[in-house]
Amino acid sequence: MMSDEYLVECNIDDDDDDDDAENEEGMRLYLAPHPPPPPQFSSSSLSVTPEPSLQHFDTRDPYGVNKHLKVEFSDVLAEPVSTHTYDRVWVYSSIGFESARIWSYRCLTVLCAVPVSLLSGCLFALLACLHIWCVMPCIQVCHTCLPCLRSLWMSVVNIFITPFCESISRCYTGIFLALSKDIKT
Secondary structure (H helix, E strand, C coil): CCCHHHCCCCCCCCCCHHHHHHHHHHHHHHCCCCCCCCCCCCCCCCCCCCCCCCCCCCCCCCCCCCHHHCCCHHHHCCCCCCCCCCHHHHHHHHHHHHHHHHHHHHHHHHHHHHHHHHHHHHHHHHHHHHHHHHHHHHHHHHHHHHHHHHHHHHHHHHHHHHHHHHHHHHHHCCCCCCCCCCCCC
């Protein structure tokens, strides 16, 4: 017997679009409300850093960052209508797949979760430090110096390059090209 953990409830409706209002109302019941924006984007808490809480312990991906990783047995293995194995083999294969997927993930996270999270934290701290102390000062220096450099470059262009290009263009205005099609027989 299959445990309830592996059962999925699906609403299959083969009718035409007669019950659209009822379906939309039913879908609203199943859809979770949108989670609030991350604390760094909310305007109410600018100076207070929120502490981690375990209130939403079951919602570990509230923003849907890893929606693409929701893989089920039917996404990986499927039999066409023309070829079917025994029902018990199919059920036990499904249970084996789900159990192996879940327990492999749990074992790998026990081994890798803490070190990878520490390395990720260090990496993002390094990126933040570089951005704050190196990138932004360079950008501000460029914003400060660019108007002066722009006026200097415009002076160079107007003094040297523009007269040179104008004189070259005047030299070539007297040249006319006549193209003719000369046919040799």
